[in-house]
Amino acid sequence: MAYQPIWAQDTSKLNKMELVKLQKDGLDVIRTIIEKYALEGYDSIPEDDMNLFKWAGVYQQKPKDGHFMMRVRINSGVLTSAQARALAGIAEDYGRNLVDVTTRQAIQFHWLTVENLPDIFKRLEEVGLYSYEACGDCPRTIVGNPLAGIDPDELMDTTALVNEVNDFFLMNKDFSNLPRKYKMSISSNVYNSAHAEINCLGFTPAVKIIDGEEVLGFHAWVGGGLSAKPHLAKQLDLFVRPEEVLKVATAVTVIFRDFGYREKRHHARLKFLVADWGPEKFLEKLIELTGPMPTRGEEKVVGWTAAYFDGVHPQKQDGYSYIGLNVPVGRLNAEELRELARISDQYGQGTIRTTMSQNIILSDIPNDRVDDVLQETVLQRLTPFPKRFMSRTVSCTGNEFCNLAIVETKERARRVAEYLDANVDLDEEVRIHFIGCPNACGQKQIADIGLQGTLVKTPDGPVDAFDIAVGGILGPGAQFNTGLKGRVKGDDVGPVLAELIRFYKENRSPEETFHQFFLRVGAPAFQAKLTEILTVAS
Secondary structure, three states, X not given: OOOOXXXXXXHHHOOHHHHHHHHOOOOHHHHHHHHHHHHXXXXXOOHHHHHHHHHHOEEEOXXXXXXXXXXXXXXXXXXXXXXXXXXXXXXXXXXXXXEEEOOOOOEEEEEEOOOXXXXXXXXXXXXXXXXXXXXOOOEXXXXXXXXXXXXXXXXXXXXXXXXHHHHHHOOOHXXXXXXXXXXXXXXXXXXXXXXXXHOOEEEEEEEEXXXXXXXXXXXXXXXXXXXXXXEOOEEXXXXXXXXXXXXXXXXXXXXXXXXXXXXXXXXXXXXXXXXXXXXXXXXXXXXXXXXXXXXXXXXXXXXXXXXXXXXXXXXXXXXXXXXXXXXXXXXXXXXXXXXXHHHHHHHOOOEXXXXXXXXXXEEEEEHHHHHHHHOOHHHHOOOOXXXXXXXXXXXXXXXXXXXXXXXXXXXXXXXXXXXXXXXXXXXXXXXXXXXXXOOOOOOHHHOOEEEEEEEEOOOOOOEEEEEEEEOOEOOOOOEOOEEOOOOEEHHHHHHHHHHHHHHHHHHOOOOOOHHHHHHHHHHHHHHHHHHHHHHHHO
């Protein structure tokens, strides 16, 4: 008798998508796309297979008229110049020149058609890139330290570890049918550059004395995630040597696969299992799979920089610098990406790096060539010295392309950042994140100020509006931001945020950051101010 997975032994409580996945593995749709649907066209694709396109890294684009969005996996965000040129070429030939950097270091295309997909898959594979499993109920893009290998603030170079874990899980049918999406992060940067607490599984730098010697390794975090019901990951009482990272990642994934929830799609992420079991029970089950492992060591995360790197900074290699560029709301065009590839070859070592703040880094620039790079025309818009609010504004895709988004976000976020830069004088950067729906791809919950799209009724019909939350942070003292009451019409967001930020500026102590001010005065103070602003406006 063929092996039956634990969750398939009683199908009466499985949700519809689980039944679809029992009939066809999501990875099988990739071959079908290449051999059948690309030839027969969009109208030939049945609904069940369309739902499996996610395993190819592809979603239907709004308004479901035959165009697709694609995400491309970028391990730790590290790209070669050849890969960047291939991506630029795909955007130019098939994606109307649009290139988006996502909050998981991926590259995202729009306007693709099913007829284009086989050639795109081929072009990606030729340069060692894949869209496969960038979406779907499977291990997705592994995020990491974008400065891996050049970072003065890392305990070790995690490039090989991320690649090892990625290569094990990619296209591995043992793990291609998980209860829902599954996100991992691996970083040894002491400023939590891979956002461990919002991943299903995260590894952060740690040390432990073992047999009288200090060993570099990791602590493991499980059960993080955002969306409508966000959870901060829980740290396990576990020390993980570098050579054991894959073993632990495999065990955590097995637990999720075999014990994760499959009854309701909205209650299926690993975070719900961890919340119900608790970290102690989860660790017990983990040790059953891994065998005995050391207990937790000394945590080496000392803060959080939110993956921002704009400016010119020294690498750990003497004589070299990296230049962090601002990509406004994560969007650039094919020619700009191609120019960055040229610059990385001409001045550096052919490496470009994407960040979780939707920005890009040029690395390995000799110090005596930095000024020459700064004179390059493409760096006028993608500047390493952006204005304060534009430098810290993040946005999801929004309803321009996303079928789930309620409101437009990208252009709105850009205009709000420009308004704040023109109207608010502040000597500090405030992180502002826009999302168009509760799925929170723009990571609203970890922002200083997070905005979630909604609609409000007016005499002229419904209009875009936003709910506001304040005070999010990761790293030591991690907490999600707190929602405020009072919806703000889209066209009023800039002026309302300007007043909230002026309230902070006028009442903070010297050198007090936005989050520190939030901790001191609390959400009620912000609520009172927002209520006052909205009352005056009405």
